[in-house]
Amino acid sequence: MNLEEFFIQFQDFLSPKLDTYEQAIYLYIFRHSRLIDLSEVTIGFKSARTRMACGTGEKGKPMSENTAYLKLTSLEQKGCISIIKTTHTGRLIKLHLPHEIDNLIIEEEEKIQLSLEEMDFFNVPENRLLLLQREGYKCFYTFQDLDESNFVVEHVVSRPNGGNGYKNLVAASREANNKKGNSSAENFLRRLFREGFLSESEFQNRIEMLAKLKAGELKPILE
DSSP, X not given: OOHHHHHHHIIIIIGGGSOHHHHHHHHHXXXXXXXXXXXXXXXXXHHHGGGSSTTSSGGGOOOOHHHHHHXXXXXXXXXXXXXXXXXXXXXXXXXXXXXXXXXXXHHHHHHHHHHHHHOOTTTXXXXXXXXHHHTTSBOTTTOOBOOTTTEEEEESSOTTTSOSSTTSEEEEEHHHHHHHTTSOHHHHHHHHHHTXXXXXXXXXXXXXXXXXXXXXXXXXXXX
C-alpha cells in the first residue's frame, strides 16, 4: 500500500464528504485493518469509541455508543465500509480505500476538468501565469526566455473566433505576438522556419505541440 497516495486521496476526495466523527471512525478502522494488511477486522465500538475523537463531544466527552453506530451506518451508506456481520465481540467490517469507492475520485476529477474548461486564461492575472508556467517560461513560438514581467498571452485563433480557454492561448514574447498579427499559428510557425528563427526540428516540435494544444492535451497545472 502506498501511504502517501492513500492520505492524498483521503484528504482531497474522501474527507470533504465525511463529518468529524465519520473521519475518526474511518481512520480507526483503517489503522486496525488495511494498514496492517488485514482485509477485514472485528471491532467492538462500545469500547473503541472511547479511544477516538475524544474532545469532539459535549464537554470533551467521547462520542456516545449510539452516535458510533449511527456513523457506522452512514459510512456504509457512503460506500466507505461494508459491515459484514455482527458478533458478540463486535462488528466484522471491511474498509474500502478511497480509490475503491465507486465514482469518488472520478467524480472529483470530472469537476476539476469542468472547472478548467470554464476558466478565463486571458483576463484573470493568476490564470495567465499558469500559461507561463505551462510553457516552461519560454515563448511558445520562438523558445525565447520569458519571465513574469515580459510575457504576453497570445490567442492562437484570433478573436472574435477564438476564446479565452487554455486550448486557444499561449504565453509568448511581445515580439512574436506583434509579428504573428492575425495570421494563423501554423502559418506563423512556417514563416519563423523560413526566416531562420526556428530549426527544422524546432519547427516540427512546435507544430506537434500546437496540435496537442488544440486537442486539449496541454493542460495548465492547477494548484
